[in-house]
Amino acid sequence: MEGNRCHVVVVGGGIAGLAAAWYLRRGGEGVRVTVLDGARRIGGKLHASEVAGIPVDAGAEAMLARRPEGKDLARMVGLGDELRLPGTTRAGILSRGTLRPMPGGQVMGVPSDLAALARSGILSPAGLARVPLDQILPATLVTTDVSVAAYIRARMGEEVVERLIEPMLGGVYAGRADRLSLDATMPGIAAAARSERSLLTAAREIVADSPKDAGPVFTTLRQGMGSLPSAVAAASxxxxxxxxxxxxxxxTETGWRLVTGPVPDPEIIEADAVVLAVPAPAASRLLANEVPGAAAELARIEYASMAIVTLAYPREAFPKPPTGSGYLVPPVERRPVKAATFSSVKWPHLVEADPDLIVLRCSLGRLGEEALLQREDSELVALATAEMADVMGVHGPPRDSRVTRWGGSLPQYDVGHLDRVARIRAAVAPQPGLAVCGAAYDGLGIPACVSTARTAAARILDHLDPTGEWQRKDDLLTKG
Structure with missing residues (x-):
């Protein structure tokens, strides 16, 4: 503590770490915050750069609009006027060699409308016939966490898993349905699995209970989500x-000691409290001596890698301009591209920036596909352009391209993830002045990361100021 000021060090300059710094500073003038990041820039997986002269996100391109934490943070750091809504969220699935519409009424790929599923043509006749058997099969007993694939396969058959669930989960987690946790990745479906005999009935109830006037699912910023970190950092x-x-x-007797810098010339930083906002492997390494129980659990969280190839084509390269927001590709199709987003269709402000361009992003790489991602940038661009030529009939080369590699970037919420996170937090809880936050815990999206940051900041302020005076200065830090 310097004079009457407490010093908090946030390790990690991604959106979770920067949001934690912002919440800590909002807690009161008695906090000095230092954010340390090993990269050359802040923002982590939120980064935008120009493609054909237009700022386009290289990482996450949107955040959930129906969850408030991300939008609220953007507004509070002065970006409220920059928020933009999608022009369309109508997506498709490339199934059995043909681009097909996403069936209406699905819940993370789980169908609720058999007629819409049939019209989509995603499943074969045999696969489609298997789905309604869910309504007459005996209940599938789910008393503990299970994999997404195990439960949905038992209820609706293999094709629903292969051609609907896998592409949805691959788009979010770059993971595999036979490993991912039902409780952690599909909490609504998991709750239904413990109370409803029929998954089809449960999906229908979830759709029926969803608000009809909630507005678009996603939002972004005019200069890309990559503009959020710098705004949060400046405001903090x-x-x-x-x-x-x-x-x-x-x-230490009074707080925490951090060692940075090269081994021959280390720098020692003293802090009253520390927030670890780094991926699980880094957090595990830092906690190994002081909180070995948390370190061991963090070390068990596996990460997937991926790459995003951004292409900018002249509009005339498309025989017909794309009309949907993009499409997903099931792994069973055995194509290198797992998803494509037509950014210029999804985000109209990109068209305003250059009406003669169509900007799109192709995502490559799932868990276990490291060999694909080891190819040269030129090879990944070639794979993406070949995909566009095959699926969309695009002719000629793109005007510009960009390859962004996100190595070890997506934590895998495998079976038992929620229990693992509970054990991590239980091990950290007795440590005064220590908190963790980020994508490894409660969700990969920006609002989820911001939520963990807010909780971490409140925990630190509780430790530094047990009377709660700082919290009363700003109800943003009041814990619910």
């Missing part, structure tokens, strides 16, 4: 240090 008033890797973390 924190000291931001990039290119600084924290090598060690240890308890």
């Amino acid at each position: 008033g924190a000291e931001i240090r990039t290119g600084v890797t924290v090598r060690e973390l240890s308890r």
